[in-house]
Each structure stands twice: as C-alpha cells, then as structure tokens.
Amino acid sequence: MRDKTDYIIVEFSKAIFIYGLVAMSFIGLGFYSFVTLEHEGHWLTGMNNQIVWGLPHVFAIFLIIAASGVLNIASISSVFNIKIYKPLGRLSALLAISLLTGGLIVLVLDLGRPDRLIVAMTTFNFKSIFAWNVFLYSGFMAVVALYLWMMFEARYNKFVGKVGTFAFAWRVTLTTGTGSIFAFLVAKEAYNGALLAPLFIALSLLVGTAFFYKILFWMDRGLGIPLGSEIIKRFRKLLIYFIFTVFYITILSHLTNLYVTKNHGYEFFLLFSGNIYTFLFWGCQMIIGTLFPLLILYNKKLSKSASGLLYASILVLFGGFSMLYVIIISGQAFPLDLFPGYIERSSFFDGVEATYVPSIYEFMLGLGGVGIAAAIYLFAIMVLDFTPRSLDNAATAMANVPEPVTEEQLEEEKESQEEVVDEKSSVPPDQKTTEELETEEKNKSADEGKPAEE
C-alpha cells in the first residue's frame, strides 16, 4: 500500500538551533564524563562493589526501552493496519534508531574497559544474555534500517507490512532480552522472575508512546507541523492502555513476591521500610507516574488539549525512569542473605542495605546518551524527508484516501499485479474510515468550535 503522506525535509530554524545546542552540550558533558572516568577509574562515580550498576544503566535501559517503544507507532500502522499512524511511521523508526544508539553508547562508555568493545563484539559466550543482546541490538538497527528503506522507497512500500511485522517481532524479543538481563539472575531476590520481561515490554510501550508524543508536540510548537485532534485522541487512548498494563504487571509481580515467604524481606524493604526506594516507588512511580497522568487523561478538559497530554507524557516518562531506578538499584541495595536465620556483618557490607549516591559524572554520562539520541534525530530530519508536512486532521485523513491515479502509477501498477490486488482489497474499508473521520470532525467542530489546541 503506497504511502500518500506529504513529507518534508525540515529547514534549519531557531527551534532546531536551540535543541541542537542543548544536544551538543549534553554530548560535551557526556564526553567529559567519559574521559574523566576512563582516566581516573570508577571510584569517582557513586557505583561501588555493592551497587555495581547505577544511574548510567538506568539511563541506558530507559533509552533502549524507549527505543523499542517508539517503534510501536510504526508497528500499529503497518502490522495492525491502523492507517492514521501511517504518516508517523518514518519518524517512529528514526526515533527508534536514535534512542537505541544513545542508550547503547551510555552502556558502552560506562564499561570498565570501553577500549575493549571489539572484544565484546567478537568473543561471545552464548549462555550470556548480554551476548544475545549484542545480536538483538545490532540486528534491531539493521531491521529498522530495512524497514525505513521500505517506507522511503515508493516501489517497496508494498513490503512495509511484512518488514514491519518482522521488526515488531524483533522488538518484542529485544525488550524480552533487556528484561531478561535482570530476570535470570538467581542471586538477587528482587530480580528472580521472568515476569520482568513482560513488565519491560509494557513499560517500553508506555515510555515509547509518551516520548513520541513529546516529539510530536515539539514538532507542532517548534517546527510548525500542526498536530490534529485525531492524533491527540489516539495517543490519549494509547497512554491510558499502556499505563494500565504496566500498573497491572507491577501489581502482579509484587503480589507474587508477597505470596512467597522468602521474598517478604525484599517486599517490605521496597514497599514499606521508608527508604529512598519506598519513596520512589510510591511517590514517583505510583503517584506522579501513574495516578497523576491518569487524572489528566481522564480530565474532560485536559485530556483533549495538546499540552494536557504533554504534561501526562512528561509525568509518564518521569514515572518510567523512577520505575527503572527502583528496579535496578533497589534490587542491588537489598542485602544478599547468605545464611538465612543469621544476622550477617562484615567489612564488605554484608547484611546491610547498600548505599548509593549517584555522582555528577554518572548523570552527565546519561545526559550524553540523551544528547546523542537528540542529535541523530535532529540531523536526520534535516537531511531526509522523515517529517510529515502536517498532522492536522485533514492531513491524517488524507493518508487514508487513495490518491488520484497518475500515469506513472498506472504504469507501475501494470508491472506489479500483486500491488493492484492489494490496493483494490483495501479500498472499501479505507473509504469508510475517511467518511467516518470526516463526519466526526464536522460534529466536533460544530460542538466545540475549533478543537483544542491549547
């Protein structure tokens, strides 16, 4: 099915300049932090022999998860064939690639020996989930690049569905792989469970959607690409679905732990003991990251406004980040129980809650990853036509209407019989949806005047 959206190459503007500058300064901070840590060693960070993975890993996993999540928007259009998302397909794939690059760079630069990256890429222990992830991540890049090619090249548009399905399967596997990094650790009570994989998938969908919406909003304000109420409506629904999914799996995993007596210690530690993780779990993850966005999304006025949804998205991103922080750090902070029934004490912090105070270097390294993701995105939209000219209701509805047939197209269609069959079969439902859309739009504008921009 040919993509009929009108794409543009974004021209250099004030918004691009400002965000480019921010991205570059983030990259600068990240680079400074990397060089310092590489020279001095990791004692400058808050990480230690108890908390071995800290803030950089939270940043990295957040970005990797967001990367697989943003691709969901493209998947909805090409796998589940919901055409209103079609104009967002290219952006979605681009964001996936840029976020993954940003995340992986943080992960790599935090290694003790980043200079040995080549070892990691050539020597594999296939029992290690990290080794699988090397293939999952690099494969994801390749698959998404292929997906992009299919979307860009009009002749190959007909393959978008198939490649998109493959990319969707790959991203589910990828997030499973990311979740399994923790899920398969037998040593730590907090991680012991395959439920982490679906939790990470749900979180990726949520964070990816929120992130995508943030970009759409920025495009509307910064680049002047109007965002229609139809898209806002859809994103509101997606956010609600995904918030509930994450909430459900979170509850489920804690209930599982609460039922198993030996895990009571960790649950008490996390949920009730009143430490920083308790605060982050209840305050940041549950209230700010789950309850507040839901209140916004179910508020009559806010839920229909572009900025209302933006607030919800930012809260969701904050909640998702806190959630990863809680999962990654608290699981390490909770002491191992080597001798059940005994109180353990040693000079190596056995039996006591490990302390972790992230240092500025870790934060800068994380920002560096964000900066790289942003820089790739900004650069790409300025050299290739990733960005739809408009996302207002008329434009998104247009994406569903078959274009008037030109001579060129007629020739191409003659060449490919399959394509003709494809288009014919999908024409009737297309028309129905456009009619529906148009009537809805009319009703709305009659009801409320111009639909909510503010």
Add this chain to the structure above:
Amino acid sequence: MKKYKIKLDRRNFLKSSGMLGMSSLAPGVFFQELAHARPLNEPASSKNRWGLLIDANQCSEDCNACVTACNEEHGIEDFGRPTTDTQYIRKLNLTHEDSGESLTIPMMCQHCENPPCVDVCPTGASFIRADGIVLVNKHTCIGCRYCMMSCPYKARSFIHENLENQVPHTPRGKGCVESCNLCVHKVDKGENTTACAEACNKDGHQAILFGDLNDPESEISKKLNKYKTTEVRSDLGLNTAVRYRGI
C-alpha cells in the same frame, strides 16, 4: 545435595604412593617432589578439583590473619574507600536471629562447579579452569560487572582506580573485575596451599584447609568424608568447592 566427585585414577594413585615412598627420604627431597606435582608445561587437569574446607569452630573472631595475608599476597592496596576497595576474602560475623549464637568465618569466591558468573559473562572472560578454579581472564574482561550482579556470594570486586606496583603473579588493573583466584600461582607451582590457609596455620588456628576434592587420599577429602560439612546457598545447586564445617 550433590556430593563432591571422587576419582581414583592411575595418576593420583601413583602420586600418593610416590609420596609415601618419599616421606621416608630427607624432608627436602619430599618438598621437591611436591613442588613439581604438575610440570610447568602441563595444563591444569580435570583430574583435580581444588577446594577449601573451612572449620568455623577453629576460626577466631578477632583474628584477621587470612585477610591480611591475602591482601599482601595479591598486592591489594587499601585506598581508604571501603565501598570500592577490593576484597578477595573477608571475615563474616554471623549472629543467629533468635538464639544469639554467634560465629565467624572467612568468605570468598566459592569456586562453584556451575558458576553463575561464568554463565552471564558476555565475552567468556569469567571462566572455570579445568581443575575447578573460577577465574577472570583480564585480557578479555570488558568491565561490564554482570558477573558481580550474578554472584550469590558477593565474592567479586571491580577495580575502581589506576593501579601501580602490582605483584607479578596477580596481574590486576583498572576496569576489570576480580575475585579470589585460590592462589592459582601457588597451585600451579604445586605448593598445595593458599596464602589464607598458610596464614591461618601459622597463627595456629588450622581453620582453612586447602586440597584436592577429587583425590580420595587428600586430607580435605578424608575430612569431608568424616564430618558433616555445608555448602553456602546449597539451595542454588552450584556445587561449591569451598565447604564449611560447623555452621
């Protein structure tokens, strides 16, 4: 629970009968024989499985000799930063929650037969040698710390700073993970002991015994046969080479 494997083969038989013969000679000759238990050009063999037996009853709470000896043997510096400083071996004080019974033991890498650190290492740098010693190959370690996440004994440390003046037999440097290597340089030379065990014996506690779990004639095997011993976190089924008595 798995039992340690007992293998009586020709080699071990010859070795033990040879030692019997040697013991009648001058002591110097006897040690010469021990020192060349395995020729330097012969690889470590799965016929051996080196391990430790730690007797909690003999271990004294105010003694730190094994830790000091280990640090000295491997040239482990103290940077005065307890959260990031390396510890191959540490003294663990246990107090029973209800009875108040207290005991103290040294804790280190347990040299599992199925080590989680080896499973998770992406590059295979964390590996188990043929004779059962779990090591980090610092030539391929990329410093990802996944092994530290996976270790149920908290046995591993990450090297957080630049090091100088390392000792030749224990190469260690910034950005790699390390842990107790069962004094592999001593094992390879056939010294049949570890720094911690030596120090403990010297102090007269005799709480740490080094030996070959696969050799039924070794002192450690005999003791393991005679007394009830425990593996730490035996529920994980890792079959550790470090066993404890009296806990």
Add this chain to the structure above:
Amino acid sequence: MYKILSIKISLALFLVLFSGSSITHENIKHNIDASSGDKCVEPTDVMRAQHHIFINHQSHETVVNGIRTKKYSLNNCINCHIKPLADGSYPSVKTEEHFCSACHIAAAVKVECFDCHASKPYKKVAKKNIEDSSK
C-alpha cells in the same frame, strides 16, 4: 579539479607527517640487566618482530590452562630487561627509561600489558626495599 587538488594536499600532508622522524632502533638506548644473562629467548630480530605474538600466546596458555613455563612469560621479560637506574630505583613504565616504553613511546604504540601486569622486577624491587629499610 578540486578532487585532484585534495588528493595532492593529503599526499603532501602524509609525507610531511610520516617522513620526518623515522624510527631507527639505533636511536634507542637500551637498559638490559646484564647480570641476568647474555641473550634473549629468541634472536633479536625475531623478538623485535614477534615479541607481542609470543607474549599474547603465553598469556592465554597461562591464564586459561595454567601453563607457567618461563620462556615467553612476561615476568621473565621484565626480570631481565628492566634494569635499575643510576640511583638504584627502577624506572616507571611511563618514562622512556623503561625498556618496553623506550620503543613503544617512540613508535606511539600503546602497551596494554602494564595496565595490569607488574612493570618492574618484583623480587629485585622487594630486595632493594628491604635493603633500604635496613639502612
């Protein structure tokens, strides 16, 4: 036109950058501890060309298989090749007085070995320390 020009410029740059200071082995002063023996484990030209291969191979054999033959071991290199300075102390690997660094700094090839390995003859250093403290 510009293509040819840019090729010319880069060629000129290449020549300027890489012709000036060619490294000849004669420029480099050697500090070999003569007391340890009179010749290396292989002929000098073989060692110059292949020492890293021997050392790499040996490192694998030692770490993975526990083979500790002396011939190609890095400790053996250090014990012979690192000679005390005039004041009796041993040179740091960061200075050109260190046998390995002499060439490696000149050739700008980074040595990774001493990130982890001892760069000084341990036993001799220890002996000297004892002597110093007894004085």
